[in-house]
Amino acid sequence: MEATRMTVTVRVNGREYTRAVEPRLLLVHFLRDELGLTGTHIGCDTSQCGACTVLLNGEAVKSCTVLAVQADGAEVTTIEGLGDLSHLHPVQEGFWEKHGLQCGFCTPGVIMTAAGMLAQNPNPTEEEIREGLEGVICRCTGYQNIVRAVQYAAEKMKGAGAETEVAAAGADASAGGDA
Amino acid sequence: MIPSAFAYERVQTVEQAVRALQANPGAKLLAGGHSLIPLMKMRLATPTRLVDISGIRELRGVWKKDDRLVIGALTTHREIATDRVVRTHLPALAEAASRVGDLQVRNRGTIGGNLAHADPSSDLPAVALAFDAVFDVLGPEGMQTVPIDGYFLGPLVTALPENSVITAVSLKLPPSGTRSTYVKYPHPASGYAVVGVAAAARVEPDGVIDFVRVAVTGAGDVPYRAQAVEDALLGQHVSDDLIREAAAHAADDGSISGDLFASEAYRRHLCSVYVERALRKVLSRG
Ligand SMILES: Cc1cc2nc3c(=O)[nH]c(=O)nc-3n(C[C@H](O)[C@H](O)[C@H](O)COP(=O)(O)OP(=O)(O)OC[C@H]3O[C@@H](n4cnc5c(N)ncnc54)[C@H](O)[C@@H]3O)c2cc1C
Ligand code: FES
Numbered sequence: 450m451e452a453t454r455m456t457v458t459v460r461v462n463g464r465e466y467t468r469a470v471e472p473r474l475l476l477v478h479f480l481r482d483e484l485g486l487t488g489t490h491i492g493c494d495t496s497q498c499g500a501c502t503v504l505l506n507g508e509a510v511k512s513c514t515v516l517a518v519q520a521d522g523a524e525v526t527t528i529e530g531l532g533d534l535s536h537l538h539p540v541q542e543g544f545w546e547k548h549g550l551q552c553g554f555c556t557p558g559v560i561m562t563a564a565g566m567l568a569q570n571p572n573p574t575e576e577e578i579r580e581g582l583e584g585v586i587c588r589c590t591g592y593q594n595i596v597r598a599v600q601y602a603a604e605k606m607k608g609a610g611a612e613t614e615v616a617a618a619g620a621d622a623s624a625g626g627d628a
Numbered sequence: 629m630i631p632s633a634f635a636y637e638r639v640q641t642v643e644q645a646v647r648a649l650q651a652n653p654g655a656k657l658l659a660g661g662h663s664l665i666p667l668m669k670m671r672l673a674t675p676t677r678l679v680d681i682s683g684i685r686e687l688r689g690v691w692k693k694d695d696r697l698v699i700g701a702l703t704t705h706r707e708i709a710t711d712r713v714v715r716t717h718l719p720a721l722a723e724a725a726s727r728v729g730d731l732q733v734r735n736r737g738t739i740g741g742n743l744a745h746a747d748p749s750s751d752l753p754a755v756a757l758a759f760d761a762v763f764d765v766l767g768p769e770g771m772q773t774v775p776i777d778g779y780f781l782g783p784l785v786t787a788l789p790e791n792s793v794i795t796a797v798s799l800k801l802p803p804s805g806t807r808s809t810y811v812k813y814p815h816p817a818s819g820y821a822v823v824g825v826a827a828a829a830r831v832e833p834d835g836v837i838d839f840v841r842v843a844v845t846g847a848g849d850v851p852y853r854a855q856a857v858e859d860a861l862l863g864q865h866v867s868d869d870l871i872r873e874a875a876a877h878a879a880d881d882g883s884i885s886g887d888l889f890a891s892e893a894y895r896r897h898l899c900s901v902y903v904e905r906a907l908r909k910v911l912s913r914g
């Protein structure tokens with residue numbers, strides 16, 4: 450069938466962009482190919498790995514599973530808009546301080562997922578952090594330092610002294626929400 | 629992976645959505661897109677038009693109405709998992725919603741889309757069956773209700789009338805003092821339920837079970853009420869043996885099948901193990 454283009458306006462990292470796109474264009478391709486924001490990665494393209502995670506109206510979503518037309522009128526934050534070298538976002542700082550990455554391929558998605566998680570739950574337990582990271586796959590780190598990085602960010606965002614050494618392993622598991 | 633081409637429109641009312649479906653035979657509704665878009669990317673679904681209902685405000689939210697909990701079709705898994713009314717009155721639903729996929733999926737996926745899609749490994753169908761869900765549906769003939777009994781016809785096939793939109797799902801609140809839970813064995817790769825069990829029960833002070841519901845998803849071609857388990861428990865005195873004996877019937881009412889990951893025998897075994905775990909949670913005292 451004829452692919453009719455539609456005009457979409459999306460606010461990305463505080464700047465408004467208007468483009469004519471095919472309805473089937475995925476948000477991740479819109480960001481990477483139309484806007485040149487290649488910080489958002491494509492790992493699996495099957496909604497599993499989370500490398501493509503961005504904030505859509507403040508919520509972490511997998512941008513390979515969202516159409517650009519669905520984001521018309523919405524606000525998107527990508528890794529490029531989260532912070533910059535002189536003002537790192539607390540999650541970015543956490544990754545730096547706690548060595549939350551190795552090759553770095555998954556990192557933009559993991560950081561955006563963590564930023565979305567902390568926005569929804571500023572005070573997560575270690576178990577909640579691990580559950581919150583279920584939708585991201587990192588083939589390098591083993592996740593230990595990622596969890597530490599998120600704990601660092603949560604502390605920092607609380608405004609308390611950031612440098613508490615928190616053990617990423619071995620805390621007791623307390624299942625929330627039991628009947 | 630790129631879906632085949634389609635037209636896209638946003639609608640502001642449910643009536644507009646129904647009209648758009650009627651006017652375009654190849655059209656499909658789009659809610660959170662987290663079942664439909666992956667299928668379209670693999671070209672297992674090739675709708676010619678998507679009717680995006682996600683902006684219809686009145687399809688969102690949770691409220692109590694008489695003895696039912698009404699949930700707007702567009703309410704997301706996250707909203708359900710964190711909703712105070714749901715957590716208080718139907719903890720099993722909050723638990724099931726909190727176990728769907730992952731954080732990002734729960735931010736997008738909706739209860740209406742989940743139950744309309746009817747993936748046999750979805751979590752919410754077990755809860756819907758356990759609490760006598762009723763769908764409010766708007767179609768070309770107007771508003772109607774569709775009960776959950778007989779709703780799941782096969783994998784991805786439901787009794788939802790053509791060209792209709794689920795506006796809300798209501799679940800019957802169990803008698804006060806009932807405990808409920810959802811337990812799940814997630815597929816290690818996909819996270820979907822290999823077996824998921826929703827259970828609810830109430831025990832009288834003398835130890836007799838006077839209300840019980842058990843429903844199973846994941847294991848069969850369609851999710852089902854575990855009637856045989858309920859029959860074995862209702863009116864009986866709670867005991868360890870009773871729970872074990874009842875759980876042995878967990879697969880009796882299902883049409884259980886095997887796949888590459890789990891054989892039929894293994895799935896039947898998992899049904900019993902997870903029904904037993906769920907029952908222990910809702911029947912243990914204190
Ligand atoms: C990576 C990943 C992991 C997942 N893991 C799980 C899991 O563990 N457990 C689980 O249960 N689910 C899981 N899901 C599926 C998820 O729950 C979906 O969000 C949900 O099944 C569909 O809801 P949606 O709003 O995204 O629907 P859509 O994808 O928008 O729609 C799905 C279907 O329902 C129809 N539809 C949507 N809304 C309505 C309505 N109001 N009335 C009538 N028809 C409607 C659509 O036309 C379409 O055919 C997962 C999804 C992904 C991508
Ligand atoms: S690229 Fe989107 S989840 Fe992997």
Ligand code: FES
Binds near residue numbers: 556586589
């Ligand atoms: S740092 Fe290499 S995949 Fe995560």
